[in-house]
Amino acid sequence: MHVNTPPLGWNTWNTFAANINEQLIMESADAMVETGLLGAGYTYLVIDDIWHLKERGKDGRMVPDPEKFPHGMKYVADYVHSKGLKFGMYSCAGYMTCAGYPASYDYEWLDAQTFAEWGVDFLKYDFCFHPMTVRPDTLYKRMGLALANCGRDILFSACSWGSENSKMWIKETGADMWRSTGDIFDTWESIKELAQSQLKYQEYNGKGCFNDMDMLVVGMNGKGNVGLKGCTKEEYRTHFSLWALLNSPLMIGCDIRNMDADTKEILLNREVLKINQDPKGCQPFFANNNMWRVNENRKSDVEPHFMNYPLEVPIIAKYLDNGDIALGVFNFMDTPANRWHMTVTCDNLGLPRNCSKTFECVDVWTGEVIKAFNDTLSLDEIAPHACRLFRVRIVDK
Ligand code: GAL
Secondary structure, eight states: OOOOSOOEEEESHHHHTTOOOHHHHHHHHHHHHHTSTTTTTOOEEEOOSOOBOSSOOTTSOOOBOTTTOTTHHHHHHHHHHHTTOEEEEEEESSSBOTTSOBOOTTOHHHHHHHHHHHTOOEEEEEOTTOOTTSOHHHHHHHHHHHHHTSSSOOEEEEOOTTOTTHHHHGGGGTOSEEEOSOOOOSSHHHHHHHHHHHGGGGGGOBTTBEEEOOOOOTTOTTOSTTOTTOOOHHHHHHHHHHHHHTTOOEEEOSOGGGOOHHHHHHHTOHHHHHHHTOTTOOOOEEOOTTHHHHHHHHTOSSSOTTTTOOSSSOEEEEEOTTSOEEEEEEOOSSSOBOTTTOEEEGGGGTOOTTOOEEEEEEETTTOOEEEEETTEEEOOOBOTTOEEEEEEEEEEO
């Protein structure tokens, strides 16, 4: 598999966990087409844990739960494919999945072959109950190699939660994306914690293997498996902007059969998706005014250059293929952010000072255009937990 842009899709876990079946999958496949998600680029429909029986069959293969999937998985995959979507499934590198169902340790080649026969295009591969006597990289290599030899192009979505220093070895395993976080929950605190923890991993992120910040909670509104208290529309918008700008795969986790208007507006924002799917796949970087500290850190190889980033109001930029710059300002504080927090100068973006250029900043959420001449972009207040996300075009004065 050659993954040039972060994979986009929908996964059952955040809302449905064990409550999955053929009907849900088929209705969700229909919804991906009818709501325009597929048209916007969301291609993968992924069934997470708890799809199978507690015992393998006599032939050693995993067995889909016949109550949930009475026609088997090939039938479901065929339906998903008939809609123009790709089909994903889930297993784990240990003896059991996280929910205690059969997993692929010592069955890697048989399971890869089985998934290939069913028509699977994407495998999420978890890390629970793994043997302590086998190195973690070896566990993922085993499945990576089995998939590469299974005769079908299957995207390998590693899910070791960033543990065991995964960032150092995950690309060796053939993974196409890697979970760099623990599990997300549908609260502002969880979004904030995950986002802040990820800023320092950007140098491991990019084409071929993207940092997966976990599935989206946009539109869950407190319902479902990881529902908890839910978030405001503004918080969901900040969440989506961050995941998009930080090159994370965008795997929707709400019930897409029943999305409200706000949810659709967020998930289907084409300009935000374009930033995420930019063909150049550049790494995002800090553009806060105290960049000099960041550059100091860069002199040493010991710590990533994101070490001293400003955690409360990060300003993050990413170069785009056509010469534009994506620029996001995120207010993690519980109080408004002001000009003092939010001044961006041209050298922070990589332009010479006094270069006689104008930044033309199009707010991709509101369409508002802000022009900044020559030097400094100063933003007005940003509300607590809100953000601004721009596509910046550099034009002559
Ligand atoms: C966790 C994983 C979740 C979900 C769950 C299933 O380890 O991070 O995304 O897949 O297992 O049991």
